[in-house]
Structure formats: structure tokens, C-alpha cells
Amino acid sequence: MEESMFDVKIREACIRDVRSxxxxxxxxxYFVTHEETRSYLNDLRQDNQHVIYVAEMNNEVVGWVHVSLYKTLVSEKRANISGLVVDRNSQRRGVGKELMRSAEEWAKNWGCHGVILRSNVIRQEAHLFYKGIGYGQTKSQYVFIKNFKP
Structure with a gap:
């Protein structure tokens, strides 16, 4: 897709990126099998309201971001960051910033009014990163999950 001043190349994820x-x-x-990762990636790549970008440095995938449309009855259309990860050895080199910039551009192209993301309360360094690129904390919340048996 494009190169940054940090020699980071951002592109859409493809099946060959499953291992990375x-x-x-x-x-x-997050521990999922190779087969599960492949299946999830394949499903998401077929839905144009989702995109996964990967970041490469020296032809090695060092990060990814998953962004999707987020629509509700009570707010303007936004994009949702479902996941962002940068290899621990590649952090503080602009990789996360470039991934987020690409996600934000995707959101703007979809006519979104902003980007929403959730971050685990224990990820203090991530919170500082998000604040540093212009995100503000709006609330704290609990996450409830009800799993269904297959």
C-alpha cells in the first residue's frame, strides 16, 4: 500500500500472513490455532465492512490492525478497531502509528465520523500510545459475554 519514513510498508492482510x-x-x-486464524482471516477478507492491515519491515510482518464499520441506533457511523498489535521488538518505531493512520483513512473513506476502540485496563502503555495519537478516553465499562455451546 505505502511506505512511511520509518520504512514500514502497510498493506491488506492476505492468507500467507496467517502464521505471522x-x-x-x-x-x-490470544491463543488460536493456525487453522482458526486462517478461517477467521478468510471470512473477514470476504466482508467489505472489515479490513485487516499488516505492517512489514524488511519483508517481515511486524504488526496488524483489524478495523470494521460500527453502526448503532444511537450514534453516527464510526469505525471500530477490533485489534491492534505490534511485535514487541518493533514497538516505538512508528509501526502502530502507521497502522492506525491506515485504519483511520479506511474509516474516512467509508464516511465514518470517527474511530472507537477498547483497550484492556491493564495495557497502560497502549493507553499512552492512543492518547499520544489523539484518542481520548470517554468511559470505563464492563464487558459481559455469554458463550453458546456449539
Whole structure:
């Protein structure tokens, strides 16, 4: 897609990125199999209201961001960052900023009024990063999940 002053190339994820996406996800504590990652990526790539960008440095995937449309009955259309991860050895080199910039451009192209994201309360460094690129904290909330048996 494009190169930045940090020699970071941002492009849409493809199936050959499955291994890298899986390994990066594990750095955040998300453990899914290779097959699950491949299936999820394949499904999302077929939905034009989602995009996954990867960041490459020296032909190696060092980060990814997943962004999708977020529509509700009570607010303007926004984009939602479902995940952002940068390899721990590539942080503080502009990778996250470039991934977020690409996600924001995608959102603008869809006519979104902004971007929303959620970050685990324990990720203090991530919070500083988001604030540093212009995001403001608007509320704290609990996340409730009800799983269904297959």
C-alpha cells in the first residue's frame, strides 16, 4: 500500500500472513490455532465492512490492525478497531502509528465520523500510545459475554 519514513510498508492482510498474525496475536495473549486464524482471516477478507492491515519491515510482518464499520441506533457511523498489535521488538518505531493512520483513512473513506476502540485496563502503555495519537478516553465499562455451546 505505502511506505512511511520509518520504512514500514502497510498493506491488506492476505492468507500467507496467517502464521505471522497468529504469532503476533499470541503476544497479546490470544491463543488460536493456525487453522482458526486462517478461517477467521478468510471470512473477514470476504466482508467489505472489515479490513485487516499488516505492517512489514524488511519483508517481515511486524504488526496488524483489524478495523470494521460500527453502526448503532444511537450514534453516527464510526469505525471500530477490533485489534491492534505490534511485535514487541518493533514497538516505538512508528509501526502502530502507521497502522492506525491506515485504519483511520479506511474509516474516512467509508464516511465514518470517527474511530472507537477498547483497550484492556491493564495495557497502560497502549493507553499512552492512543492518547499520544489523539484518542481520548470517554468511559470505563464492563464487558459481559455469554458463550453458546456449539
Amino acid at each position: 498474525i497468529k504469532e503476533l496475536s499470541e503476544q497479546l495473549g
